[in-house]
Amino acid sequence: MTVHREDDPTLHAAPLNESGGAKSLLKLLRRGDSGMVPILIGLLILVIYFQIRDSAFLSSGNLVNLFVQATIFILLGMAEIWVLLLGEIDLSIGITSVLGGAIAVILTDQQFHWSWFLALPFSVISVTAIGALYGIIVVRLKVPSFIVTLAGFLSFQGVLIYLVDSQGTGGTITVHEKVLYDLVYGELTTLWTWIFVVAGVAFMSYRMIKVDMNRRSSGLVTDPLAFVIAKVVVLAAAGITIVLVFNANRGTFVPLRGMPFAIPVDLAVLSFGTFILTRTRPGRYIYAIGGNSEAVRRAGVPVDRYRLLAFCLTGLTGGIGGLLYVSNLNGVNDGPPSTLTLYAIAAAVIGGTSLFGGRGKMINAVVGGIIIAAIYNGMALLSMSASAQYIITGAVLLAAVTIDALARRRSANN
Numbered sequence: 432m433t434v435h436r437e438d439d440p441t442l443h444a445a446p447l448n449e450s451g452g453a454k455s456l457l458k459l460l461r462r463g464d465s466g467m468v469p470i471l472i473g474l475l476i477l478v479i480y481f482q483i484r485d486s487a488f489l490s491s492g493n494l495v496n497l498f499v500q501a502t503i504f505i506l507l508g509m510a511e512i513w514v515l516l517l518g519e520i521d522l523s524i525g526i527t528s529v530l531g532g533a534i535a536v537i538l539t540d541q542q543f544h545w546s547w548f549l550a551l552p553f554s555v556i557s558v559t560a561i562g563a564l565y566g567i568i569v570v571r572l573k574v575p576s577f578i579v580t581l582a583g584f585l586s587f588q589g590v591l592i593y594l595v596d597s598q599g600t601g602g603t604i605t606v607h608e609k610v611l612y613d614l615v616y617g618e619l620t621t622l623w624t625w626i627f628v629v630a631g632v633a634f635m636s637y638r639m640i641k642v643d644m645n646r647r648s649s650g651l652v653t654d655p656l657a658f659v660i661a662k663v664v665v666l667a668a669a670g671i672t673i674v675l676v677f678n679a680n681r682g683t684f685v686p687l688r689g690m691p692f693a694i695p696v697d698l699a700v701l702s703f704g705t706f707i708l709t710r711t712r713p714g715r716y717i718y719a720i721g722g723n724s725e726a727v728r729r730a731g732v733p734v735d736r737y738r739l740l741a742f743c744l745t746g747l748t749g750g751i752g753g754l755l756y757v758s759n760l761n762g763v764n765d766g767p768p769s770t771l772t773l774y775a776i777a778a779a780v781i782g783g784t785s786l787f788g789g790r791g792k793m794i795n796a797v798v799g800g801i802i803i804a805a806i807y808n809g810m811a812l813l814s815m816s817a818s819a820q821y822i823i824t825g826a827v828l829l830a831a832v833t834i835d836a837l838a839r840r841r842s843a844n845n
Contacts, residue, residue, distance in 0.1 A: 469834060470783055473827070474802050481809030492681035495691065500614055501804035503759065506752030507780030508796030509704055511544055513745040514778055516708075516721045517738055518788025521565065523584035525771025526748045529789055530591045531558035532753035533763040537598060539608035555750035561587070562746020563600040563613065566739040568649040588660040588767050593764040602765040606757060612695065614758040618689035621678045627695060631671035636663045693755055697797070700751055706791040707744070717741055721788030777824065781831040802827065 432624045466824060481488040507524055514521050535554035538545040542647045545553075565583060598604055604613045639662060646653040653659075677690040708714035717729045729735045757763050757769075782799030784791030803824060810820050 452778050468786045470751050470781065470798055470802070470831070472533050472679055474798065474805065475679070477802065477805050477809065481812065484774070485809075485812045488812055491676045491679035493808065493812070495681055497801075497804050497808045499691055499693055499806060501786045501800045502775050503752055503771075504778045504803050505697050505800035506700060506755060507749060508782065508800050509700060509774030509793050510745045510748035510752060511775045511779045512704075512784050512791050513717070513748065514576065514792055515784050515786065516788060517724075517741050517778075518721050519738075520580065520776070520786075521562075521742075521745050521749075522577065522580040522581075523565075523587060524560075524745060524770055524772075524775050525769075526584050526587050526591060527558050527561045527746065528749040528753035528761065529756055529767055530561075530587050530594070530753070531555060531750040532755075532757035533604070534612060535593055535608075535754055536604050536757050536763050537594065539606075539611060541602060541607060542598070544553065547608050549703045550592050550608070551611065551754060554719055554754065555747060558753060559743055559746040562604065562742045562744070562749070565738065565746075566742030570735045570738050571740065584772065590767075591767050594761065595763060596646055603762060604764070605762040606754050608800045610752065611758055612753055612761065613671070613692055613719075616688070616689060616758070616761075617692045619692070619695070624677050624690040625674055626688065628670045628674045631698070632667055636666060639663060639666075644677075649740070655782030665737065671774060678822075693758075696755065700748060701797060703795050704744075713737055713740055718789055719783065720810055725788075774803055774824075776830075777818075777828045780830055783831075786832065799831075 478489070479503075487493055507528060510524050510528070511521060531554040534557055535550050537543065538550035538553065539547055561583065565576065566580050568574050568579045595604060596602055615785050639659060643653055643656075644661045677694075681687050715731055716727065716734075717740075719732070719738060720734055725732055752760065778796050778799035779791065780786060780799065781802055782795030782797065783800075784795045806824055806827065807820055810823070
């Protein structure tokens with residue numbers, strides 16, 4: 432049995448060779464194995480367009496606001512990726528994540544007085560348990576995940592409305608716990624912003640160089656050395672730019688500098704998910720099951736166990752996203768966001784995760800979430816209607832799915 436993993440060259444563009452990097456890249460683009468290149472080009476086009484239309488788009492204050500807006504799309508997109516890799520789907524992740532956030536808000540409210548270090552983990556565990564329930568029904572009873580999670584979407588939407596309305600606060604509950612509020616509205620100091628970004632850039636640069644050296648010492652095909660150095664330089668430049676953006680004063684009446692806590696939370700979840708998928712046996716099996724579950728089953732792998740694990744990880748990641756959602760809104764109300772799940776799926780797919788299973792990685796949700804946030808942020812600056820926002824986001828999603836389908840077809844023909 433061949434087990435594919437996220438960094439397997441059969442899943443992504445093959446390395447550029449020393450003799451013809453440009454020719455190799457062009458060949459990959461022609462056969463549809465272009466990775467995230469079209470998505471990044473699309474993001475660049477969006478940024479240029481909105482900046483031309485309104486020069487405030489690339490201001491430090493608006494960019495920080497854009498990153499904060501993107502956090503919920505990113506986290507829920509990463510949550511959705513766990514089941515998408517299996518070829519499954521969770522249509523309720525938006526509602527269940529907000530339900531988890533509502534639990535945290537209610538338990539830390541003046542009526543219950545739970546400590547944050549108990550309420551926040553309990554809310555995340557609650558959403559994880561919902562994911563486990565979905566997994567048990569799908570795995571044990573063989574009910575399609577589409578039906579199970581659609582039923583969950585309707586049921587837990589009712590549970591959310593009941594919980595909020597039963598508190599007697601008029602359908603709206605405000606966050607009273609400072610730690611929960613600061614998940615989005617708190618910031619690192621300017622010094623710690625520098626330390627955090629420099630440490631992250633140094634670690635990623637070390638990883639890239641180490642992987643390249645290991646491949647060279649093993650006699651494997653690798654990227655040209657100049658290309659590796661260029662990636663490290665671009666990464667360092669991006670890190671410096673990010674620090675300058677976050678540390679610029681974006682306050683109106685009082686100074687406001689530093690990276691919002693939501694960004695390190697996103698990066699922590701990204702690192703955790705990427706590690707699981709690329710460095711552990713469960714991650715390799717999740718990819719393999721999404722590619723050919725029957726072949727994996729015949730190889731003696733307990734497929735049902737890893738499918739259940741994926742649903743649990745979806746709930747875990749969604750629970751964290753729910754905390755940032757209620758923090759960003761400074762509360763929760765009895766009008767649950769029915770489109771949040773669709774944006775979660777869109778973030779994963781727009782970023783490059785396949786709806787057919789077996790292909791995708793956590794960074795896809797980061798790129799897709801930023802694209803969705805950029806669309807809404809830019810259109811808000813241009814005072815465009817909500818209808819236009821929905822239409823354009825839908826068109827971008829359709830284009831991403833079409834590109835994915837064409838890429839799979841070309842790969843199958845080659």
